[in-house]
Amino acid sequence: MNSKKQLIALAIALACAQTALAQDGQDRFTLSGFGTLGVAHSTEDLADVVSDFQSDKGVGASDGTSARLDSRFALQLNANFTDDFTGVVQAVSEYAVTDSYKPEISLAHVKYRFSPAFSARLGRITAPLYMLSEYQRVGYAMPWVRPPHEVYNYLLAMDGIEGLYTINAGDTVIGVQAFYGQIDSEKADVDDLHGLGVQVDRGASSFRVSHIRGNVKYSSPSIELLFNTYRNLPSPPFPASLGTIAARLDPRDMDGSFSGIGYSYDPGNWFLRTEVIQADYAPSISAKTTSGYLSAGFRKGAWTPSFTVAHVDTSELELPGAADPIGTLNMAVAQNNNSRHSYTASLRWDVRDNVAVKLQGSHVKNHAGSFGSLKNYQPGFQPGGSYNLISASVDLVF
Template sequence: MHQKKQWIALAISLALSQAAWAQDGGDDRFKLSGFGTLGVTHSTEDQADVTPDFQTTRGVGASNATSGKLDSRVAVQLNAQFTDNFSGVVQAVSEYAVTESYKPEISLAHVKYRFSSAFSARLGRITAPLYMLSEYQRVGYAVPWARPPQEVYNYLLPMDGVEGVYNINAGEAVIGIQGFYGRINSEKADVDAMRGVAVQVDRGSSSFRVSHIRGKVHYVTDSINALFDTYRNLPIPALAAAAARLDPRDVDGSFSGIGYSYDPGTWFLRAEAIQADYSPSISGKTTSGYASVGFRHGSLTPSLTVAHVDSGGRELPGTLDPFGLLNGAVLSNNSSRHSIGAALRWDVRDSIAVKLQANHIQNHAGSFGGLGNVQPGFQPGRGYTLVSATVDFVF
């Protein structure tokens, strides 16, 4: 971890020094830019926290009824154009996610080479290509809501590896085929041999994307180590075997996604669904999706979004577990819920947008709803409301 911090500090220093040199010397090969969000959210759920990332335990709710942790961030990016075909990017972001602090992290650090007008490749740290909005998931100014629907967008993880994109012109459509291989190395979740393919078709105002990813997933925390190390060594063969099946520390996982957007300018429609399958581990199989529609009237964009999560694929030990701890772990990972949200975006100027958003989330019967920092008084299956205000900017 100490070496990682040194590498991050060095990368940021080099990026900023290069940018300063480029600006002083008038070298247009380098461009410094950035984005950020100043946001505050209030939650009516006072016995658990809504979190910015699935690895984070704190956000808004039980720890603080009103907090900026869910949406606030700032990022600085240096783009380098070494030749017409060879470029590079370094991006550092400060946000309350994954590390549960605002410590700056390198979210992008890669080079890109364009072999032809149709084929290009990137090598280094790139955005994990999970969703339609993956490339600008963090850029609040680029989306109409205060945040992308968390029922789908609850991962904020970069991938270290290689990616190739081949574009095919087919009449009025452009078909992009994206292949990638790498690994995710995070605080609690690692993915080895992460490989996948995504196909995107753009035609006029329509975009369609489908993807499939596989990898070896390791989800590890102190509490998971203590629980599964204990249960897997119990002198009760059936219970030890159940614990081995539910252990999330070494799982063959898959992630599939499909999405569609239509945006002719005056209005938009966007829908997306994903399935993350880590069953039979306690991470289980989660199918989720959302649909959102909005209208643009001058500088105002109101929108309405509905979303749903269906969580399952876990085997409850039941009476095999006389201690109840393994049963509790399985039950607490039930995140099934649905939500409805209304948002209003006001484009104050070309680089600044103000947003207001309200979401009502209803956890399904027995569901913990994917919440963190769960308190003893928490009631599974209860609903709550989130009210958010954000200011998004780019520079």
């Protein structure tokens, strides 16, 4: 909570600095922003497709058609104190982590360039999980309505420090990124978050690999009730092993790792992009998830059609089985089976230099026994089914 107060103080300080410099006639601050007005329709009416793993509502059971998945608006203040010292504050309103459109500070950091090759950022930055982490919320920056949810299902900011060292080797640029910090979110806190990322750019090709580790505390009222109950069941009449199993599956204090590898090729008139990530929280209830996508498209004037195939595989799920006579823990573990695949066709139309209109259709097939990362299950919902998701959006930047 102290980090939130510090970020608010930083935002106020930047705003005060803007006023002071404006009085001196110095144009060192710029205001920019982006937004998406999106609507989606799901044919799955007994569960919700959600925008973030912490969200409980999206589109489907709660509303067959909704703007929750993609609609957002953000304002960003950029400060150029000197040529080497800069700052950023960004506020975004979106229906994600808080299950509301309450504005949140998504970025608030200062950056100092120590040399042409080395720079560092301090404060709230985007958790560097993916190739598109820096632009994950900016719909205008991508050809799809949203990045493939099979991979991009985290919308998290990190409070900490990041260093970037750039090596120029002829036509090749190598960026080495190291970071340390913490995540303080509604349901997920991550302490001792540290990792390394390497990106190699050469011509139209870009390659990135990263590995991140941290201590994760994932909690909600239902998780608190479930694991507090199971870890305190009397033995007998319940098996003594049940409490041990519950302690091992408890997600409120677990070590985790996140690894990613991605490649893109974009010569201008067409593009190919692929990315694979693995989130490993085993042996907890969150288990291990390996997911990836392959997307290709071409540009013809203002039009960009593309096609994407994505896949998720959940492994190392530990079902208590007969050791759980109540069955509630078995069901909680089963609901973390997200295995599925999807096929998505997208069409982007660049109406203006800063406005794009998109249409997208996805067919999602949950594997046998899989809940497919859906939420808000209703009576009668059966795992292993399939559904269609139709989306439309208008993206802008300014």
